[in-house]
Amino acid sequence: MIKRNTIQVKVGDVYVGGGAPIVVQSMTNTDTADKDKTVSQIIDLWQAGSEVVRITVNNEDAAAKVESIKKTLRDKGCNVPLVGDFHFNGHKLLEKYKGCALALDKYRINPGNVGRGSKRDDQFSTMIKIAINFDKPIRIGVNWGSLDQELLKLMMDENAGRVNPKSANDVIKDALVRSVIESAEYAEKLGLKKNKIIVSCKVSDVQDLITIYEMLAKKCNYPLHLGLTEAGMGTKGIVASAASMGYLLQQGIGDTIRVSLTPEPGGSRTQEVLVAQELLQTMGLRSFSPLVTACPGCGRTTSTFFQQLAGDIQSYLRNSMGTWKGKYIGVEEMNVAVMGCVVNGPGESKMANLGISLPGTGEVPVAPVYEDGVKTVTLKGDNIANEFITIINNYVDRKYKKIND
Helix, strand or coil, rough: CCCCCCEEECCCCCEEEECCCEEEEECCCCCCEEEEEEHHHHHHHHCCCEEEEEECCCCHHHHHHHHHHHHHHHHHHCCCCEEEEEEEEHHHHHCCCCHHHHHHCCEECHHHHCCCCCHHHHHHHHHHHHHHCCCCCEEEEEEHHHCCCCHHHHHHHHHHCCCCCCCHHHHHHHHHHHHHHHHHHHHCCCCCHHHHHHEEEECCCHHHHHHHHHHHHHCCCCCEEEECCCCCEEHHHHHHHHHHHHHHHHHCCCCCCCCEEEECCCCCCHHHHHHHHHHHHCEEEECCCCEEEECCCCCCCCHHHHHHHHHHHHHHHHHHHHCCCCCCCHHCEEEEEECCCCHHHHHHHHCCCEEEECCCCCCCCEEEECCEEEEEEEEEECHHHHHHHHHHHHHHHCCCCCCCC
């Protein structure tokens, strides 16, 4: 494991790095100029558990709405920190729309898109000075799809002159890391404090992401925003994100994460938040909601009842957390097992805080329930699901300390 003592950066009321819990964040895909849709999606993401939400600020119409979006969110009781995502014209928008600059809790700056030639330093400097004036942190986020081409050409030329040149792919990885570190150091030179800087180096290839972040973690102690960019849709995006980020997180690399999933047509943007939470929770790094352990099913479980029950219980637990987390301490760490036959059912159920072992094909139609390893009751009949939910509620109320006690 790479030991990193990162500086801690405050984003709104959320702390990133320096030993703080790994932060889950997400990004809207609405037109920011459409205030109502943007506010609605931010609230959806926040309620799903996103602790920071990024919005696109790509034109004057978007920049003009940010202050109002922030106010409406606060009026609705949503205090999630907002990050402005700037490319190409961020210096102009932040200069012209002071309300936008003030309302945002962090600015995301891409060194590859901040300007070309002599304009680059001036436009980058403008954004940094605004961040200093408004006491805002920044994320310097480099992507290989928008890498600074002048820097890349310079490094390619230098590489070509070596006795043993590196591969083009390795030079690109070096350029990504160099771009983000040099940009962060330049921001400090301009007067931005080190505890106002988060960095990222995103690519869409799993192995390249791992290599780049290992390099980055060794070269700097800025908090790292971790994510596989353009991860993809469905299972591909989930698996690729989990494989890359899980490996890095296990090494202690990563202070805030985003799972960049492409939603299915009509699908909810909140899926990326749930995947990020489950990644952290299954690795034992954080707890967000009680999780359900369920067997995959086999020839012994020809009935689909246990599958339906497992899904219903997982949904019930998630939906209940809105109430439970304001009432009980530690309930998010509860584990519930819903098993489908006698082979592993009783054993897994005993290992969970709460477990139910449903009958498999040909087994006696009864379902023993275990609480903290002890069999407490046997359920049977057509009302098992509701009875088990009642048992869960009673267990939570009895087992977990109430916040106001």
